[in-house]
Amino acid sequence: MGWPGRVAVVGAGYMGQGIAEVLALAGFDCALADQSAELAQAALGHLLAEADAHEASGLIPSGGSSVVGSRVRAAASIEDAVVGADLVVEAVFELREVKEAVLRRISDAASPLAAIATNTSSISISSLSACVTHPERFLGAHWFNPPQFVPGVEVISCGATSGRVLEQVEDLLRRVGKQPARAGDQPGFVANRLQYALFQEAAAVVEEGIATPEAVDEIVRSTFGFRLPFFGPFAIADMAGLDIYRGTYAILEDAYEGRFVAPRLLLDLIAGGALGAKNGRGFVIGNADQAAAMAASRNRAYVAMSRLVDDFRSASPGDGTPDETDDRDHESVDKH
Numbered sequence: 001m002g003w004p005g006r007v008a009v010v011g012a013g014y015m016g017q018g019i020a021e022v023l024a025l026a027g028f029d030c031a032l033a034d035q036s037a038e039l040a041q042a043a044l045g046h047l048l049a050e051a052d053a054h055e056a057s058g059l060i061p062s063g064g065s066s067v068v069g070s071r072v073r074a075a076a077s078i079e080d081a082v083v084g085a086d087l088v089v090e091a092v093f094e095l096r097e098v099k100e101a102v103l104r105r106i107s108d109a110a111s112p113l114a115a116i117a118t119n120t121s122s123i124s125i126s127s128l129s130a131c132v133t134h135p136e137r138f139l140g141a142h143w144f145n146p147p148q149f150v151p152g153v154e155v156i157s158c159g160a161t162s163g164r165v166l167e168q169v170e171d172l173l174r175r176v177g178k179q180p181a182r183a184g185d186q187p188g189f190v191a192n193r194l195q196y197a198l199f200q201e202a203a204a205v206v207e208e209g210i211a212t213p214e215a216v217d218e219i220v221r222s223t224f225g226f227r228l229p230f231f232g233p234f235a236i237a238d239m240a241g242l243d244i245y246r247g248t249y250a251i252l253e254d255a256y257e258g259r260f261v262a263p264r265l266l267l268d269l270i271a272g273g274a275l276g277a278k279n280g281r282g283f284v285i286g287n288a289d290q291a292a293a294m295a296a297s298r299n300r301a302y303v304a305m306s307r308l309v310d311d312f313r314s315a316s317p318g319d320g321t322p323d324e325t326d327d328r329d330h331e332s333v334d335k336h
């Protein structure tokens with residue numbers, strides 16, 4: 001299997017269990033630790049029941065559940081889990097003091113050569129690195145909920161993380177079917193900074209009586225959110241036209257006093273003559289051929305996406321609204 005020979009997952013809640021399922025399915029031995037041996041054992045029971053359900057629904061390969069059962073063990077303690085591990089994944093509560101105490105215990109008990117990856121959603125990785133000796137082995141690897149099925153993982157250096165460790169972890173993530181992307185070390189990194197900015201405006205729209213939560217969700221899902229599996233905000237701006245964005249910003253700046261300000265990045269590009277797809281120069285579009293290819297693939301992608309959404313909604317009536325956000329309601333999740 002190559003590196004890592006053994007993995008420890010510390011914090012056997014929703015994310016820890018899901019990460020252990022992914023790694024075990026890919027053939028890695030995982031020790032699962034929580035606040036006590038009993039909680040770790042209960043988490044393992046829950047994880048195995050989930051893996052059974054995933055297999056029964058065809059979400060993981062046939063036989064996957066018994067692979068998970070043979071690869072994951074409940075550890076008696078954090079120390080028991082991390083001794084001999086080549087990779088330790090920390091997924092305890094998103095509370096700085098809890099993470100700091102747990103990272104100190106991991107750091108003391110683990111091999112100095114073991115990589116230690118925190119799954120924090122928002123806490124700066126360099127600010128946590130003081131709790132880890134040999135910080136060259138410490139990094140952020142921020143998975144998304146549910147970790148079994150969302151492909152992206154943000155990878156964040158603590159500033160002292162060695163290039164070897166970053167590459168080892170990224171390579172592992174690719175081998176288990178994930179799509180790692182490097183993010184800078186600021187609270188919220190990239191994904192949550194953007195997701196929470198969207199949520200901020202979504203909540204304002206509801207507070208102002210512009211739309212109900214249901215209508216906001218429907219509009220986001222079926223309009224610009226519909227594009228997001230294929231294109232990010234820069235490709236979307238290029239395709240819309242950078243002059244269109246500038247014009248829209250002028251209206252929003254007037255209407256929402258300081259909440260919207262046309263970004264310098266946009267204005268500088270326009271000042272240099274770029275208008276996006278329409279003149280083959282934009283944030284990510286470099287020439288007219290690329291613009292034409294993007295438009296053609298966009299149309300195919302959107303038709304395929306429409307069919308997928310329609311098929312999914314007709315096969316799962318009342319179940320078409322995904323709830324996989326980083327700030328999911330913990331009460332609604334059946335945990336150990």
Ligand SMILES: NC(=O)c1ccc[n+]([C@@H]2O[C@H](COP(=O)([O-])OP(=O)(O)OC[C@H]3O[C@@H](n4cnc5c(N)ncnc54)[C@H](O)[C@@H]3O)[C@@H](O)[C@H]2O)c1
Pocket residue numbers: 010011012013014015016033034035036039078091092093094095098102119120121122142143144145325326327328335
């Ligand atoms: N839930 C999400 O959508 C999501 C997404 C991405 C990242 N994250 C991050 O992943 C981490 C875990 O989130 P979660 O949703 O799995 O939380 P959770 O509450 O489901 O699980 C946390 C687990 O940590 C355990 N724990 C707490 N203190 C501990 C200690 N001292 N020693 C050992 N175990 C301890 C708890 O008993 C619990 O089982 C957080 O940092 C969170 O921000 C969460």
